[in-house]
Amino acid sequence: MVEYVNKKEKIMITKDGPYIAFGNLPLDKQIIGIDEDNDSDRWIKGEIVSVGESCALCRCGKSGNKPFCDGTHGIVGFDGTETASKKLHKDQSQVMDGPDLELYDAVDFCSEARFCHRGGGTWELTRHSDDSKSKKLAIQEACGCPSGRLVLFDKKMGKFIEPKFEKSLSLVEDPQLKVSGPIWVKGGVIVESSDGTFYEVRNRQTLCRCGKSENKPFCDGTHIKAGFNDGDKSLK
């Protein structure tokens, strides 16, 4: 754990307050794109949000200056208690075995981005992963999953399959459902708990910014039910 402390790029969770992002992490908006069947199939790059060496990002959902914290969390009495497990993703996963691929599925991380629906769904595609088309689509879908709930293991290559990301942050926007989603944390940025311990460092994770997740600090899709909207123009 100690080796994370001096790394530059880090998100520190404050008790009942914002996320503090350190290390000049780039921040942009990423918009969920859909196909003709209304299934999520691509990420559309939105505007770049200018941040400095460090910034405080709202996690209570109530700031008047989203995505930044404006202190409102103190006024509304935000309870940001972290309830997520610190176990490794693989130890929180159910593993589904297919012929060429294994699917690691840790449902508590689901941010409801719906990249796993096409072609009968990632589970069905994994089951038929000896078929090259099914395998390719299963990989596209699992790699599209922003939260990293779904991770595929390639049995022939003997390794997990991950998209390549720079260390960066994105604000997810979901125009199909007219809601704003979580903060997408990419490229292995450290997430430090308010108690000074660390969550598993992963290539992709999603952090709650509506304030209502039952799996804080991670998103559990509750922003959809909550109708969370940060005012992004893609939602109009």
Ligand code: FES
């Ligand atoms: S966390 Fe500070 S205003 Fe939301």
